[in-house]
Every structure is written in C-alpha cells, then in structure tokens.
Amino acid sequence: MHVIADLNVIPLGVGVSVSSYVAACERVIREAGLEHQLHAYGTNIEGEWDAVTAVVKRCHEVLHEMGAPRVNTSLKLGTRTDREQTMADRISKVEGLLRE
Amino acid sequence: MHVIADLNVIPLGVGVSVSSYVAACERVIREAGLEHQLHAYGTNIEGEWDAVTAVVKRCHEVLHEMGAPRVNTSLKLGTRTDREQTMADRISKVEGLLRE
Amino acid sequence: MHVIADLNVIPLGVGVSVSSYVAACERVIREAGLEHQLHAYGTNIEGEWDAVTAVVKRCHEVLHEMGAPRVNTSLKLGTRTDREQTMADRISKVEGLLRE
Amino acid sequence: MHVIADLNVIPLGVGVSVSSYVAACERVIREAGLEHQLHAYGTNIEGEWDAVTAVVKRCHEVLHEMGAPRVNTSLKLGTRTDREQTMADRISKVEGLLRE
Incomplete structure (x- = not known):
C-alpha cells in the first residue's frame, strides 16, 4: 500500500531550539531512501506504508x-486505490488549476 | 516502545456520512485488544508502537x-522515556490541577 | 458558522511536564463558556467559529x-452545512453502530 | 502575535478529487496577501494570528x-516570544545542519 505522508516531530524537555532534532529525523528519512521534501512545518514523505511508518518509529x-x-509526532497518512498519485502530482495539479 | 496515540480516519469519495467507516475502524482497534477511548474527533489508543501502527494500517x-x-488519517503519537504514563494518567493529572 | 474542534496545545522550552499548561488552557476554554471535553490527547470544543478560534489564541x-x-498547537476544525451535529451526536452515532 | 501555520483543508461529500477545492483555498490565501507555500499535504502560511485564522474561516x-x-481542517499554529523566525528561517536552519 503506497502512502503519501506528512511528518512533524517535536521533542519535549530539550529546550526551545529543536532544529538539531528535526535534522536528525531528516537523516533517518534520507537513509531509508524514501522520497521526501522538507517544508516549514514538517516533511512530506512518500513510499510503501511499512517503510514510512518504520521511519517514524526510528525518528x-x-x-x-x-x-x-x-x-x-503529528503524522498525516493518505492512501488511495482509484489511481496512482505522487507528491509531485498533487502539487502540480493544484498549481495547474491556479494558472487557469 | 509504549505509545499514546490519537487517531482520526476520514474516508473520501463515499459521501457525507462517514460514521459507518469510523465504526469499522473502531472494530479493528477492539479486535487488536488495545486500550482505547472514542471521542468526538477521533480515538485515543495506547499500546506498543508496532501494535498501534498495525491497527492504523488495518483501518x-x-x-x-x-x-x-x-x-x-491524522495520527498523533507520543512516547516518553522518563517514566510510564497511561492515557488515564494524563487526564487525571490535568483534572487534578483543575480542582486546585 | 458552528464548528466542532479538537485542540492539542504543546508548550516548548518549559521542560518535560506540560500538564500545568494544559490545565491553564482548559481554564481558558471553561471561562469562554464553550462546550468541551478533555481527552488523553487534547480537548474537543464546540461552538461558533470566532469563539472557538478566540479561545485558541487566548491559550x-x-x-x-x-x-x-x-x-x-494542532487544531482540527469541522463544519457542515447539511445538518446540525453536536459532539455528543458524533459519539452516540458511532457507538450505536458498534452495538448493532 | 506572529504565527507560522500549516493548513490542510479537506472537503467531504464532493467525491474523490478535491484539488479544485484546494485551489480555491489557495486563492483565498493569495488574496489575503499572506506569505505562503503549497506543499504536497497542505500549505504553510505566515502572518499575524488574526489574519491567518481569518483565512482559514474564509476557506x-x-x-x-x-x-x-x-x-x-487540520491546522498547526506555532508562536514564539523568544525571537522572530520566518518559514524560510526554519527550513534554512535545518538544511544548514544537514550540510554539516
């Protein structure tokens, strides 16, 4: 089962700056070889369900x-059976509509 | 790794009433034997990490x-290593403070 | 516009125990006179849109x-125009299906 | 109060394709003149608290x-009083750590 996910991990009890923890989690995602894209409030991740949830556990x-x-962690998980769709597809479809 | 989770599953493309789908997911959680509590915007679930994420996949x-x-799905996952804490502990601690 | 919401507020940079902050936010909700229900991973709130978002800002x-x-903050907001629905309606409808 | 937000809006009861609705919400954000960035699972938005929550209501x-x-809607809201931080700052800080 293919999933598009959005991951936001917050460590508590380590002070106000959490970027080194976010970077550590990014490295976990990279090492797993999953398609991903960092944004200002989390990271989009795409792949097989078990690979994606394994990455979250490892984080x-x-x-x-x-x-x-x-x-x-705040995690969104989207699956669909009607057709294949990538993260890039989602963005380009909305951007296409905005250009009309 | 013990986790307290909050699960909100939304089916798309099935019309406006989603309660039968929410009920089906509740049955999945029950059958897994995990501690859980339905609320108005999701379900709190508690258990071992792999058991909890397996339930979400099964839903x-x-x-x-x-x-x-x-x-x-919108899923929250909370883990802690400083001490054990159940879902009931979380609620009773806040309610205790509110009575002071 | 009536809304059913789910609010989870997390303070950072104040150590590992956040229950006194959660309790303070609960008091804000109570003082606003909004229907609400604490659960293990947040609080369900119900009311007019502006009253609900004002409470989140005040928190x-x-x-x-x-x-x-x-x-x-992680906040869910649900509105519907097809019919009226309360937080209690949502829970009782799913529980009714589970008893069938 | 300045806020960095992440907004994910899902319409129910309109079928399986929701991109035209996402695009309509993007137009609302643009018209409000708020800094924003579409990603594969939502939109990062930055601005004054009331302007950001007004956009969500309008969507x-x-x-x-x-x-x-x-x-x-699933909405994340982050505020901080220790220093100013933009959406771009958040990303560049993590990316800087990843290059080390």
Whole structure:
C-alpha cells in the first residue's frame, strides 16, 4: 500500500531550539531512501506504508537516544486505490488549476 | 516502545456520512485488544508502537475494502522515556490541577 | 458558522511536564463558556467559529505569559452545512453502530 | 502575535478529487496577501494570528459555497516570544545542519 505522508516531530524537555532534532529525523528519512521534501512545518514523505511508518518509529528512537525524554509526532497518512498519485502530482495539479 | 496515540480516519469519495467507516475502524482497534477511548474527533489508543501502527494500517485496508477510494488519517503519537504514563494518567493529572 | 474542534496545545522550552499548561488552557476554554471535553490527547470544543478560534489564541497568549517561549498547537476544525451535529451526536452515532 | 501555520483543508461529500477545492483555498490565501507555500499535504502560511485564522474561516465558507456539505481542517499554529523566525528561517536552519 503506497502512502503519501506528512511528518512533524517535536521533542519535549530539550529546550526551545529543536532544529538539531528535526535534522536528525531528516537523516533517518534520507537513509531509508524514501522520497521526501522538507517544508516549514514538517516533511512530506512518500513510499510503501511499512517503510514510512518504520521511519517514524526510528525518528522517535533516535530522538530519545539524543536525550529527548518526550517525543510528540503529528503524522498525516493518505492512501488511495482509484489511481496512482505522487507528491509531485498533487502539487502540480493544484498549481495547474491556479494558472487557469 | 509504549505509545499514546490519537487517531482520526476520514474516508473520501463515499459521501457525507462517514460514521459507518469510523465504526469499522473502531472494530479493528477492539479486535487488536488495545486500550482505547472514542471521542468526538477521533480515538485515543495506547499500546506498543508496532501494535498501534498495525491497527492504523488495518483501518486503511478495511476502509478501502468497504469501497472508500481515498483514506486520510491524522495520527498523533507520543512516547516518553522518563517514566510510564497511561492515557488515564494524563487526564487525571490535568483534572487534578483543575480542582486546585 | 458552528464548528466542532479538537485542540492539542504543546508548550516548548518549559521542560518535560506540560500538564500545568494544559490545565491553564482548559481554564481558558471553561471561562469562554464553550462546550468541551478533555481527552488523553487534547480537548474537543464546540461552538461558533470566532469563539472557538478566540479561545485558541487566548491559550497561546496565556501560555506565553506563563513563560513558555514557544507554543505549538494542532487544531482540527469541522463544519457542515447539511445538518446540525453536536459532539455528543458524533459519539452516540458511532457507538450505536458498534452495538448493532 | 506572529504565527507560522500549516493548513490542510479537506472537503467531504464532493467525491474523490478535491484539488479544485484546494485551489480555491489557495486563492483565498493569495488574496489575503499572506506569505505562503503549497506543499504536497497542505500549505504553510505566515502572518499575524488574526489574519491567518481569518483565512482559514474564509476557506471553510468558500468551500461550503462551492457545494461541499462538510469541510474538515487540520491546522498547526506555532508562536514564539523568544525571537522572530520566518518559514524560510526554519527550513534554512535545518538544511544548514544537514550540510554539516
């Protein structure tokens, strides 16, 4: 089952700056070889369901190993059976409509 | 890794009433034997990470089998290593503070 | 425009325990006189759109006043024009289907 | 109060393709003159709190006017008092750490 996901991971109990934790999670996504795109409030990820959820689990493990006592994730997961669709398809379709 | 989760599953392309799909997903959670509590905008679930994410995957599969061409999930996942905490602990701690 | 909402507010930079902040936000909701229900991963709120979003803004202001340098909210907002529906309606409809 | 937001609006009861509704909401954001960036699972928006939440309300109104009987929004809202930060700052900081 192919999924388009949006991941936002927040470590708690590590102070106000969380960018090093976000970067660590980005490295986990890269190492998994999944298509992804960082944005200002999370990361879009695309791939097989199990590969995507494995990455989210690994992010929690890595952030705890880095010293975060609490990790909070907000994750969106979108699947469809009517046709194939990539992250790029989604954006280009909306941008096409906006040019009309 | 123990996780407290909040799951909100929305089928698209099946009309305006989605309660039968929400109920189907509730049955998936029950059958998995996980601690859970339905609320007005989703379901709190508690358990081992892999058991919780397996339930979410199964919900997508079941809703697609029921005929939903698209399924969109919003999932929160909270883990902590400093101490054990249940869903009931979270609520009673806040309610205790509100009584002070 | 009537809305059913789900609010999860997380203060950053205040340590690992956030329950006093969650309780402060609950007080803001109570004082606004809005129908609400605390759960293990947030609070369901129901009311007019402007009253609900005003409460979320006030929560951010109060948490900053309490010393939180960063506040992160995850908010769901559901509106419908086909018929009236309360938070209690949503839950009872799903529970009814589960008893069948 | 300056806010960085992430908005994902889903119309229900209008079939499986929702891109025309997403595009309509993008136009609302553009007309408001707010800094924003479309991604594969929503739109990052930046501005004053009241301007951002007014845009979200207007999106619900416009989608209902277009015929959607239900509209479901998932919204993230981040505020901070320790320093100013833009959406571009957030991304460049993480990307800088990834180049190290």
